[in-house]
Amino acid sequence: MGKSSESDELRMDCVTRFIGTLNQARALGLSAVEASKNRLILCLPYSDLIIGNPDTGVIHGGAITTLMDTASGSVILCALDDFELCPTLDLRVDYMRPAEPHKPVYARAEAYKITRNIIFTRCQAYQDGGETIANCVGTFMRIGAEASPKAYRDLISGKTK
Amino acid sequence: MTDLEIIRYTRESGDFSRMLESIPYAGWIGVTCERFGDDLIFRLPAKEQNLGNPILPAIHGGVIGGFMEISAAIYLMMSQESMRMPRIVDFSLDYLRAGLNRESYAECRLTRQGNRVANVIITAWQKSRSEPIAIARAHFLLED
Numbered sequence: 001m002g003k004s005s006e007s008d009e010l011r012m013d014c015v016t017r018f019i020g021t022l023n024q025a026r027a028l029g030l031s032a033v034e035a036s037k038n039r040l041i042l043c044l045p046y047s048d049l050i051i052g053n054p055d056t057g058v059i060h061g062g063a064i065t066t067l068m069d070t071a072s073g074s075v076i077l078c079a080l081d082d083f084e085l086c087p088t089l090d091l092r093v094d095y096m097r098p099a100e101p102h103k104p105v106y107a108r109a110e111a112y113k114i115t116r117n118i119i120f121t122r123c124q125a126y127q128d129g130g131e132t133i134a135n136c137v138g139t140f141m142r143i144g145a146e147a148s149p150k151a152y153r154d155l156i157s158g159k160t161k
Numbered sequence: 162m163t164d165l166e167i168i169r170y171t172r173e174s175g176d177f178s179r180m181l182e183s184i185p186y187a188g189w190i191g192v193t194c195e196r197f198g199d200d201l202i203f204r205l206p207a208k209e210q211n212l213g214n215p216i217l218p219a220i221h222g223g224v225i226g227g228f229m230e231i232s233a234a235i236y237l238m239m240s241q242e243s244m245r246m247p248r249i250v251d252f253s254l255d256y257l258r259a260g261l262n263r264e265s266y267a268e269c270r271l272t273r274q275g276n277r278v279a280n281v282i283i284t285a286w287q288k289s290r291s292e293p294i295a296i297a298r299a300h301f302l303l304e305d
Contacts, residue, residue, distance in 0.1 A: 011210075015256060018235070021215045022212070022213045022214070022221060023210050023211070023212040023213070023215070023221070024210060024211055024212060024213055024220075024221035025213070025221070025226055027210045030212055037175065039252075039270055042281070048185065049186070050185065050186045051186060051187045052184060052185075052186050052187040053184075053246070054183065054184075055164070059186070060184065060185075060186035060227065060230075060231070060250050061252070062186055062190070062224070062226060062227020062230050062231060063186060063223075063227065065221045065226040065227055065230065065252070066221060066224060066226070066227060067223070067224065067225025068223070069221070069222045069223035070213075070221075070223060073222075080208075085214065085216065087214075087256065088222045088256050088277070089255070089256060090253070090254060090255045090256065091222070091226065091252075091253075091256075092251070092252070092253045092254070092273075093252045093253075093254075093282050094250070094251045095248075095249055095250060095251065095252075133293070143170065148216055149216065152215075152216055159216065159232045161236060
């Protein structure tokens with residue numbers, strides 16, 4: 001922790017470019033905080049737009065699901081040498097407690113097993129100094145690099161401006 | 162209107178607009194709901210902001226999840242006597258097809274209701290009910 005290698009910077013750039021192409025991730029203001037081999041942390045800023053219960057100001061579980069889906073899908077970029085777009089097969093989300101209002105939520109994702117066809121991920125949503133808000137496990141399908149256009153792959157890997 | 166009044170109004174009128182307006186996130190992704198007899202059909206309009214994969218393009222999986230969560234919570238509240246929103250405990254979501262940039266629908270079924278926990282199954286589709294884009298199961302806590 002704390003030490004950031006050159007390859008981790010490349011991973012951060014790659015993830016930042018990738019989530020920049022996802023409208024919903026942009027609309028939520030998701031950003032990459034930390035990236036390393038097989039690991040990634042994303043941040044979801046607090047916003048009035050995504051509140052689930054106006055009486056408490058607690059954000060809706062759906063926004064947490066999107067944060068964790070995005071973190072779990074993007075950690076794949078930190079796990080594979082070449083960019084592959086991998087659709088989500090399934091997600092299982094356990095909600096431990098509501099997120100505290102007016103504070104960002106973070107998602108720490110890990111790609112813990114990579115096979116020829118499937119990538120297995122786990123992810124934890126939490127806040128500064130707080131307990132776990134939600135846990136999530138996911139599986140993603142590897143449909144191959146060629147399944148997405150080369151121009152898009154080059155954009156994400158930073159080969160084009 | 163207080164929450165209680167909104168719930169009562171929605172039950173009596175079948176007009177879900179006020180209830181959905183009271184949930185900012187639901188309005189933000191664009192969820193609406195209509196009642197047909199006892200059945201509820203939830204609707205998520207095509208919306209650029211909800212997209213994930215820009216290549217297809219396809220709706221972000223998290224938005225589909227959020228849409229199904231909202232649907233299940235409202236469905237559950239309408240199907241029981243409770244006057245408050247049930248709290249979600251867990252959510253298990255299988256993505257079966259890409260959700261394209263077009264209108265999506267969801268319907269729910271109460272699988273089991275205990276004293277404290279309810280199990281709901283949610284199906285989401287676009288072109289045809291027989292070709293769901295996602296199915297999900299959720300557990301809700303009915304009391305504190």
